[in-house]
Amino acid sequence: MKVGYLGPKATFTEIAVRRVFSGFEHIPFQTIPGCMDAVVEQEVDFAVVPLENALEGSVNITLDYLTQEVDLPIIGEITLPIKQHLMVHPSNASDWHQVSKVYSHSHAIAQCHKFLHTQLKGVPFESVSSTAAAAKMVMETPEANIAAIANELAAEEYGLSIVRRNIHDFDYNHTRFVVLAKEQTELKGLSGSAHHKTTLMVTLPSDQAGALHQVLSAFAWRRINLSKIESRPMKTGIGNYFFIIDLEMNLDEVLIPGAMAELEALGCGVKLLGSYPSVMVEMS
Numbered sequence: 489m490k491v492g493y494l495g496p497k498a499t500f501t502e503i504a505v506r507r508v509f510s511g512f513e514h515i516p517f518q519t520i521p522g523c524m525d526a527v528v529e530q531e532v533d534f535a536v537v538p539l540e541n542a543l544e545g546s547v548n549i550t551l552d553y554l555t556q557e558v559d560l561p562i563i564g565e566i567t568l569p570i571k572q573h574l575m576v577h578p579s580n581a582s583d584w585h586q587v588s589k590v591y592s593h594s595h596a597i598a599q600c601h602k603f604l605h606t607q608l609k610g611v612p613f614e615s616v617s618s619t620a621a622a623a624k625m626v627m628e629t630p631e632a633n634i635a636a637i638a639n640e641l642a643a644e645e646y647g648l649s650i651v652r653r654n655i656h657d658f659d660y661n662h663t664r665f666v667v668l669a670k671e672q673t674e675l676k677g678l679s680g681s682a683h684h685k686t687t688l689m690v691t692l693p694s695d696q697a698g699a700l701h702q703v704l705s706a707f708a709w710r711r712i713n714l715s716k717i718e719s720r721p722m723k724t725g726i727g728n729y730f731f732i733i734d735l736e737m738n739l740d741e742v743l744i745p746g747a748m749a750e751l752e753a754l755g756c757g758v759k760l761l762g763s764y765p766s767v768m769v770e771m772s
């Protein structure tokens with residue numbers, strides 16, 4: 489079985505994959521949409537993509553592609569602690585204060601803003617497709633004194649020297665990754681999990697006063713706990729939004745179907761994006 493992830497080797501996404509998919513073939517893709525398309529085209533059986541970071545919020549490309557471009561159920565969730573380090577080519581290790589540019593994934597740069605602002609003030613930064621892509625670039629360009637923000641595995645994989653550890657601005661830095669498949673499948677690596685979630689996509693009827701309030705009441709009076717509600721533009725006009733709602737429970741036969749039917753009766757569009765086990769894993 490094959491699992492696709494945002495590559496190259498040694499991204500945080502690959503670490504999440506390693507924790508859950510032992511015995512699978514791990515295949516790197518350059519982009520998040522590329523990973524999802526590979527599941528649609530049955531090039532891989534599963535894809536693991538980042539969805540939300542505790543400091544930076546949602547990974548919009550994942551949410552948008554998942555809700556608007558592909559029809560793949562979420563079959564699992566993996567939460568990983570994120571530790572960001574500053575790394576340079578070993579030949580530049582003693583001059584790291586003079587780096588001319590810092591490269592990383594946009595989320596990683598955002599997680600380290602305070603560090604960059606205070607320790608490398610004025611040094612430009614540039615986002616690339618992943619933290620590991622930045623590390624690889626630094627390894628391939630020894631003549632330039634540039635740095636990457638990436639994880640420990642990337643430093644090992646690409647032979648870089650870590651010059652500052654744990655440069656993320658807040659200690660509690662975790663990212664949620666989702667596992668996608670062509671159809672609902674039970675994953676062995678997650679089957680022991682006691683924690684389950686269900687994710688819905690809800691569109692509101694247009695111009696109806698109190699519609700969001702009514703949507704929330706359908707969950708509230710059933711005592712269904714929500715862990716996240718997020719609005720994203722429908723890309724059809726200013727002010728047109730849909731909602732992604734995470735419920736802290738497994739899809740049952742009564743409560744969630746009842747809430748979904750109530751929302752439909754209110755004129756909402758409702759789509760089940762997945763009902764899945766959720767696990768928290770460690771960095772190593």
Ligand SMILES: O=C(O)C(=O)C[C@]1(C(=O)O)C=C[C@@H](O)C=C1
Nearest residue numbers: 499500501538593595618619663
């Ligand atoms: O670039 C990586 O290493 C990734 O796996 C992507 C990603 C993200 O999209 O947020 C994952 C975890 C970290 O929050 C930083 C980057």
